[in-house]
Amino acid sequence: MTVHKIGIIGLGKITEDQHLPVIAANPAFDLVAVSSQRGIKVDGARTFRAPADMYEAMPELDVVAVCTPPQVRHAIAREALAAGKHVLLEKPPAATISELDDLAAFAAAQGRVLFTTWHSQYNAAVAHARDLLAHHSVKRLAITWKEDVRRWHPGQKWIWTAGGFGVFDPGINALSILTEIMPTPVFVRSAELTFPENCDAPIAASLAFATNGPHDSLTAEFDWRQTGPQTWDIVIETDEGTELRLANGGARLEVNGELDVERKPAEYEDIYHRFAQLLRDNRSLVDSAPLRLVADSFLIGRRLTTEPFHE
Amino acid sequence: MTVHKIGIIGLGKITEDQHLPVIAANPAFDLVAVSSQRGIKVDGARTFRAPADMYEAMPELDVVAVCTPPQVRHAIAREALAAGKHVLLEKPPAATISELDDLAAFAAAQGRVLFTTWHSQYNAAVAHARDLLAHHSVKRLAITWKEDVRRWHPGQKWIWTAGGFGVFDPGINALSILTEIMPTPVFVRSAELTFPENCDAPIAASLAFATNGPHDSLTAEFDWRQTGPQTWDIVIETDEGTELRLANGGARLEVNGELDVERKPAEYEDIYHRFAQLLRDNRSLVDSAPLRLVADSFLIGRRLTTEPFHE
Numbered sequence A, B: 001m002t003v004h005k006i007g008i009i010g011l012g013k014i015t016e017d018q019h020l021p022v023i024a025a026n027p028a029f030d031l032v033a034v035s036s037q038r039g040i041k042v043d044g045a046r047t048f049r050a051p052a053d054m055y056e057a058m059p060e061l062d063v064v065a066v067c068t069p070p071q072v073r074h075a076i077a078r079e080a081l082a083a084g085k086h087v088l089l090e091k092p093p094a095a096t097i098s099e100l101d102d103l104a105a106f107a108a109a110q111g112r113v114l115f116t117t118w119h120s121q122y123n124a125a126v127a128h129a130r131d132l133l134a135h136h137s138v139k140r141l142a143i144t145w146k147e148d149v150r151r152w153h154p155g156q157k158w159i160w161t162a163g164g165f166g167v168f169d170p171g172i173n174a175l176s177i178l179t180e181i182m183p184t185p186v187f188v189r190s191a192e193l194t195f196p197e198n199c200d201a202p203i204a205a206s207l208a209f210a211t212n213g214p215h216d217s218l219t220a221e222f223d224w225r226q227t228g229p230q231t232w233d234i235v236i237e238t239d240e241g242t243e244l245r246l247a248n249g250g251a252r253l254e255v256n257g258e259l260d261v262e263r264k265p266a267e268y269e270d271i272y273h274r275f276a277q278l279l280r281d282n283r284s285l286v287d288s289a290p291l292r293l294v295a296d297s298f299l300i301g302r303r304l305t306t307e308p309f310h311e
Helices: A013-025 A051-057 A070-082 A097-110 A124-133 A168-181 A267-281 A289-300 B013-025 B051-057 B070-082 B097-110 B124-133 B168-181 B267-281 B289-300
Strands: A004-009 A029-035 A046-048 A063-066 A086-089 A114-116 A138-146 A187-196 A204-210 A217-223 A231-238 A243-247 A252-255 A258-262 A302-306 B004-009 B029-035 B046-048 B063-066 B086-089 B114-116 B138-146 B187-196 B204-210 B217-223 B231-238 B243-247 B252-255 B258-262 B302-306
Touching: A004 A013, A004 A051, A013 A029, A013 A267, A029 A051, A046 A051, A051 A070, A063 A070, A070 A086, A070 A097, A086 A097, A086 A267, A097 A114, A097 A289, A097 B187, A097 B289, A114 A267, A124 A168, A124 A231, A124 A243, A124 A252, A124 A258, A138 A168, A168 A204, A168 A217, A168 A231, A168 A289, A187 A289, A187 B097, A289 B097, A289 B289, B004 B013, B004 B051, B013 B029, B013 B267, B029 B051, B046 B051, B051 B070, B063 B070, B070 B086, B070 B097, B086 B097, B086 B267, B097 B114, B097 B289, B114 B267, B124 B168, B124 B231, B124 B243, B124 B252, B124 B258, B138 B168, B168 B204, B168 B217, B168 B231, B168 B289, B187 B289
Parallel strands: A004 A029, A004 A063, A029 A046, A063 A086, A086 A114, A138 A217, A187 A302, B004 B029, B004 B063, B029 B046, B063 B086, B086 B114, B138 B217, B187 B302
Antiparallel strands: A138 A231, A187 A204, A204 A217, A231 A243, A243 A252, A252 A258, B138 B231, B187 B204, B204 B217, B231 B243, B243 B252, B252 B258
């Protein structure tokens, strides 16, 4: 087995919680370096302030995982590809559609692997829902993604800035499941985005989708003002009357009220297994569909204003 | 020479002003039918209320031009491709990025030609600017697109609705020139969109762009509140100090203050010549870059509110 010498760029919460332990447990990867503006150190790896220094000092590095905030991912990923590295991108893979399309084209030109990860797609229940829907028409689909922003994003001021996505930061996880399980492309038909009057990103959104086939209604409700029980559910009714309920953010699937699949989430374990396969096959996996749906929602969405948000 | 039997779907102002006379003067096309919800008639062509009736009654029709409002273009173009027709799309080619990407994939699967037209790209001065910039770095670029909405869009309520694009309706013409003349991809780095407080689309926008290369500043100013002289200019300074001024919406090019190219616009003549070439080669031309920049501007743009707009 090839062991890839990997570097991580950006050492925030998701890196500490997921990437570091998952890489340590995967024999296909050997973490040899990290690039951290704040100079954070990781046992067994060299630390660099800038990716360019890392590439110069450690030419044996062949893979990087980019876990910085999305605003700087495009420049960092371009620099990595230019240096001949294969690249894994945390979600969302770039700040804009144009940036992501540029990265896909550049990776192809460089002959390097580019892997856009959408962690919510890596769930056994999601894969099973996709397989069940492959041979059915979806008649009705309702996404309900309601959580308490104060609980999950304390102190994260950037999520309220323009380009910070607001409630689409969790909402894009639901959209990544939607595009994964639907057997045909999905389009945003209309959208209402609710902005707190003191914020530049929405706190809630209502979306209506269309497909190229017939259907009754396909909708999503995102809300960051949900206290008490939190909801990350997708309920689907097929044309034959079967009801699928994907609950807990894609970790549990019920079919007609009966438990079908429930697995302790192992999203990042699956992501790094897939990455090892892609590297072996020298094949990129660039999935821009979730980011496109967000951009389309902002493009055609009507803006409503609500009371100011204070943490 | 093959003569293509063409049908036009949607008989609004741009069809009357441009498509009808230009098709009549181009021997590669024979206008045999029109599809008009309002039942508008055109000499020498049969009129149908719905495209499906047109396809059924006239199987010899091989090409359609879709000139409806953008909100319905995706469904109409899909229906045409499914019926085996080659398709020309007026600008903007679809309401969302997801819709346009779906049309490109479907046209390829159907083996039919899809042609996204951006009329401002079809100017001798634009082509010459592109050729001049092919071997230079752009140091500074400033788009100024300022016109009087009351003069150019009287009574068009749909442009003020969500998804109606607002000032990006003319602005996307500037963006289509930008992506055509720039030798490398362009990204939106930041955007400010100014909405009248009674409208769901912006009346003005300020954009800042980035490229993968070094540059000083790349900007665009769109404004629909310009009375008096109207401005549709792009001024470019190269790293060698050459100044290009594309004026009058791309019809005139000055280089270092000297007139270089000026031609009476023949945008739609050139569009239909290109379409005939694409049909001959059975080759699609799908340019999504201008629409992507608009979607990206809405995605990362900060929203400002200004006084209500009343026509």
